[in-house]
Amino acid sequence: MISDAALGLTQLLLFLFFIMLGFPIAFTLMAMGLFFGYLGMQERVFDLLVQRTYAVMSNDVLISVPLFVFMGYIIERANILDRLFRSLQLASGGLPGSLAVATLATCALFATATGIVGAVVTLMGLLAFPAMLRAGYDARLAAGVTCAGGCLGILIPPSIMLILYGATAGVSVVQLYAAAFIPGVTLALLYILYAVGVGIVRPDMAPRLPPEERNVPVSTILLSLLTSFFPLAFLIAAVLGSIIMGLATPSEAAAMGSLGSIVLAIAYRAFTWQKLKESVFLTARTSAMVCWLFVGSYIFSSVFGYLGGQTVVEEFVKSLPLNSFTFLLLAQVIIFILGWPLEWTEIIVIFVPIFLPLLDDFGVSPIFFGILVALNLQTSFLSPPVAMAAFYLKGVAPPQVKLEQIFAGCMPFIYIVVFTMALVYIFPDLVTWLPEALYGNAPIEPGAPTMLDSPPAGGFQEQEEISLPPLN
Numbered sequence: 003m004i005s006d007a008a009l010g011l012t013q014l015l016l017f018l019f020f021i022m023l024g025f026p027i028a029f030t031l032m033a034m035g036l037f038f039g040y041l042g043m044q045e046r047v048f049d050l051l052v053q054r055t056y057a058v059m060s061n062d063v064l065i066s067v068p069l070f071v072f073m074g075y076i077i078e079r080a081n082i083l084d085r086l087f088r089s090l091q092l093a094s095g096g097l098p099g100s101l102a103v104a105t106l107a108t109c110a111l112f113a114t115a116t117g118i119v120g121a122v123v124t125l126m127g128l129l130a131f132p133a134m135l136r137a138g139y140d141a142r143l144a145a146g147v148t149c150a151g152g153c154l155g156i157l158i159p160p161s162i163m164l165i166l167y168g169a170t171a172g173v174s175v176v177q178l179y180a181a182a183f184i185p186g187v188t189l190a191l192l193y194i195l196y197a198v199g200v201g202i203v204r205p206d207m208a209p210r211l212p213p214e215e216r217n218v219p220v221s222t223i224l225l226s227l228l229t230s231f232f233p234l235a236f237l238i239a240a241v242l243g244s245i246i247m248g249l250a251t252p253s254e255a256a257a258m259g260s261l262g263s264i265v266l267a268i269a270y271r272a273f274t275w276q277k278l279k280e281s282v283f284l285t286a287r288t289s290a291m292v293c294w295l296f297v298g299s300y301i302f303s304s305v306f307g308y309l310g311g312q313t314v315v316e317e318f319v320k321s322l323p324l325n326s327f328t329f330l331l332l333a334q335v336i337i338f339i340l341g342w343p344l345e346w347t348e349i350i351v352i353f354v355p356i357f358l359p360l361l362d363d364f365g366v367s368p369i370f371f372g373i374l375v376a377l378n379l380q381t382s383f384l385s386p387p388v389a390m391a392a393f394y395l396k397g398v399a400p401p402q403v404k405l406e407q408i409f410a411g412c413m414p415f416i417y418i419v420v421f422t423m424a425l426v427y428i429f430p431d432l433v434t435w436l437p438e439a440l441y442g443n444a445p446i447e448p449g450a451p452t453m454l455d456s457p458p459a460g461g462f463q464e465q466e467e468i469s470l471p472p473l474n
Contacts (some may be wrong), residue, residue, distance in 0.1 A: 006312040007309065007311060007313070007314045008307045009038055009041060009042060009189075009311075009313065010038070010108040010305075010306050010307075010309035010310055010311025010312070010314070011301075011308060011311050011377060012038075012313060013034055013035075013038040013305065013307065013309070013311065014352075016034060017030060017031070017034050017302070017352070019112070020034070021344065021348060022343065024260050027295060027298070027345075027347060027348055027351075028291065028294040028295045028298040029298065030298070031295070031298025031299055031301065031351070032051075032219070032294075032297065032298040032302075032353075033301040034299055034302060035047075035052065035298065035301035035302040035304070035305045035306075036048075036301065038305050038309065039301070039304075039308070042305065042308060042309050043305075043308065045337060046304070047301075049213065050301060050304060050305075051301060054300040054301050054304065055263055055297050056298055057136045058293055058296045058297050058299065058300060059293065059444065061169060061296075062346055063169045063175065063252075064165070064169060064292065064293065064296070065165075065170060065253040065256075066160070066165060066175070066251075066252040066255075066256040067162060067255055067288075067289055067292050068254040068285050068286075068288070068289035069164055069253065069256030069257050069260050070160045070162065070256045070259065070260075071284075071285045071288050071289060072260050072263075072281060072285040073163070073241075073256065073259040073260045073262075074121060074263075075121070075280070075281035075284050075285055076260070076263040076264055076267055076277075076278075077112070077234070077263050077266070077267070078121050078125060078273075078279050079267075079277040079281055080263075080266065080267035080270055080272035080273065080277070080282060081137065081270070082230070082234060082266065082267070082270065082272075082274050083108065083125050083126075084129060085229070085230035085270070086108050086111065086112065086128075086230050086231060086234060087104060087105070087108045088105050088162050088226065088230070089144065089223075089226035089227050089229075089230040089231050090103075090104040090231065091104040091133075092105070092218050092222065092223045092226050093223050093226075093227060093231075093289070094359040095215060095216040095218060096209055096216055097198060097201070098198050098200075098201025098202045098205070098208065098210065099198050099200055099201025099202075099208035100201075100210070100211055100216075101130070101133060101134045101137055101139065101208075101211070102134065102139070102143065102144070102147045102197035102200070102201070103141065103194050103197050103198060104209055105130040105131070105134065105147050105148060105151055105458065106147060106151045106190065106194050107125065107149075107190075108151070109122055109126055109148075109151025109152055109154055109385045110148075110151065110154050110158065110190040111234065111235065111238065112125075112155075113151075113152075113154040113155035113158045114155075114158050114159065114160065114238045118298070119152055119153055119155050119156060119383060119390070119391060120390070120394050121151040122151070122154075122155055123148060123152030123391050123394040124394050124395075124397070124398055125151060125155070125459070126148050126151065126152055127148055127397075127399060128395065128398050130147075130148060131144055131145070131148045131395065131398075131399060132400070134147070135403075136399070137209060137211065138209040139208055139209070140204075140206075140207035140208070141403050141407045141411070142407050142408075142410045142411035143197075143200060143208060143411055144411070145392075145395060145399070145403065145407060145408040145411035146408075146410075146411030146412050146413070146414060146415050147193075147197060147411075148395055149384055149389075149391035149392055149394075149408065149411070149412050149415070150193055150380075150384060150394055150412065150415035150418075151190075151193065151382070152383075152391055152394070153380050153383045153384060153391050154186065154189065154190055154193075154353065154380075156346065156376055156379050156380055156383070157182055157185065157189065157373075157376045157377060157380065158182065158183075158186035158187075158190070159178075159179035159182055159183065159186070159242055159245070160179065160241065160242065160245075160252070160256065160259075161179075161182065161201075161376065162256075162292075163346060163350065163376055163379065164178045164182060164372065164376060165329065166253070166292070166296075166347075166350055166351070167350060167354070167372045167375065167376070168372075169296070170299075170350060170351065170354060170355060170358075171354075171355075171358050171368045171372060172263070173368045173369055173372065174369075175252050176245055176246065176248070176251075176252065176417075176441075177369055177441060178369055178372055178373070179242065179245055179246055179252075179435065180246050180436045180437040180440055181369050181370070181372075181373050181433045181434065181437050182373055182376060183242075183424065183436055184432050184433070184435070185373055185376075185377060185426055185432055185433060185438055188333070188422060188425070188432065189377070189380070189419065189422045192418050192421070192422060193415065193418060196414065196415075196418060202278065219272055233266055233269070235237040237259065237262045237266060238259075238264065240258070240259075240262065241255045241256070241258060241259040241262070242255075244258065246436075246440060247440070248440075248441075256326070262465055277278070278404065281324055284359075295347060295351060296351070298351075299352065299355075300353035302351075302352065303351075303352075303355055312359065315356050316359060316360060319332075319360055320363065322361075322382050322430065325364070326362070326364045326365050326366055327427070329364040329366070330364075330366060330371070330374065330427070333371075334375075334378050334423065336353070336372055337353065337354070337375060337379070337400055337432045338378055338381055339344045339380050340353055340382075341378070341379065341381045341382030341385055341388075342382075342387060343387065343388060344382065344388065345382060345388060345390060346379040346383070349375075349382065350375075350378065350379075354375060357455075358371075359394070359470070367434075369433070369434075369437065370430060370433050370434065373426065374423060374426060374432045375423060377419060377423050377426065378419075378423065380415075380416075380419045381416050381420075383421055384412040384415060384416050384419075385412070385416055386409050389408075389409065389412065391412070392405065392408040392409055392412060393405075395408055396408060449467045
């Protein structure tokens with residue numbers, strides 16, 4: 003007779019196996035949860051399915067996801083990114099590696115407006131990547147700049163990943179956004195410094211623009227920035243500022259941002275009924291994916307905890323001679339390795355919850371841990387064999403650009419991410435200073451939903467509702 007703990011570990015291993023075969027994540031999670039749940043708790047697993055589905059659909063934290071996604075799609079379809087890149091290209095024309103700098107700055111700003119990695123990489127792959135190749139840039143550098151810049155949306159608010167982590171761990175999304183701001187800006191600046199350094203040391207890889215493109219009148223540059231950079235920057239500052247300063251909840255700020263993006267599109271005369279329909283459709287598709295992913299992960303995590311798989315993992319980690327630093331190092335190394343074959347969604351909904359109950363034992367803040375994970379997950383989009391950012395770019399790159407060149411171009415930026423993580427380890431104030439300055443020692447918001455809730459290990463009582471802790 004197989005023990006419950008063995009069933010739980012088998013559930014986890016089989017999930018990894020099916021994901022490697024390419025099965026859809028959300029429905030694989032639900033199928034595995036229901037199958038092993040039926041083995042462990044019989045028909046009552048279907049009550050769990052109903053309860054968890056309702057809990058996700060009534061989760062206030064997730065309301066901001068479709069609103070931020072809609073804001074990003076409206077900005078994307080209004081061709082605002084094209085205007086932004088042109089203005090930043092003019093403004094940075096005198097710098098070494100100016101096109102790479104303009105690309106990274108555009109990606110960083112657009113990431114704060116959308117947080118959708120695929121959209122940023124694809125659009126910059128159509129806009130900035132060919133421009134760098136035409137200017138004589140090395141294909142590897144141009145590919146690395148495009149992919150790494152597009153991934154900044156994982157970390158820089160309003161990151162969808164941070165919203166999902168907040169809902170998973172039951173921590174304040176507002177505090178997560180404040181904590182992510184300085185590391186996100188630091189990472190973007192390090193990317194830009196690397197691009198400038200390459201332009202200085204290896205001008206053959208990042209040639210300067212011709213004089214006629216560099217010697218642009220200051221009035222022309224200012225006019226371009228006033229009509230493209232500052233309107234979008236003002237919208238983003240209003241949205242993020244209202245969240246971080248406590249003037250609005252993430253959902254309220256996202257609604258304001260969605261309205262602002264429509265006003266901006268109208269002002270640029272780029273708003274059409276067709277673009278609105280496309281944005282609504284894409285938002286609905288993305289939001290449905292997120293919601294069903296959470297339903298599946300809630301069921302999977304609950305069954306995994308009920309069968310005792312979580313307890314086995316916790317006891318094993320506690321048996322190791324670890325302190326806070328070595329625990330964090332071990333967790334981040336595991337997440338880094340998982341980023342090679344898996345996407346960030348699978349890591350967040352399945353593997354991060356395994357570490358969360360251990361944070362109290364090692365005295366680690368869940369907000370600090372979440373920012374480290376967000377930094378680490380940059381690598382899951384950049385490191386082969388999955389490297390979704392590389393595949394996004396390959397889909398729109400010229401045929402002569404090989405996937406191997408894109409992978410090679412991403413490697414220096416992976417090293418920069420690891421260096422940034424080391425800075426955060428050495429100087430934790432990079433994460434903690436802004437939340438403490440804004441909110442003091444305010445506790446993590448009470449009642450936040452969490453995926454860590456699981457059925458009691460002793461089983462369910464007959465003819466009673468499943469006694470799961472409330473998610474709201």
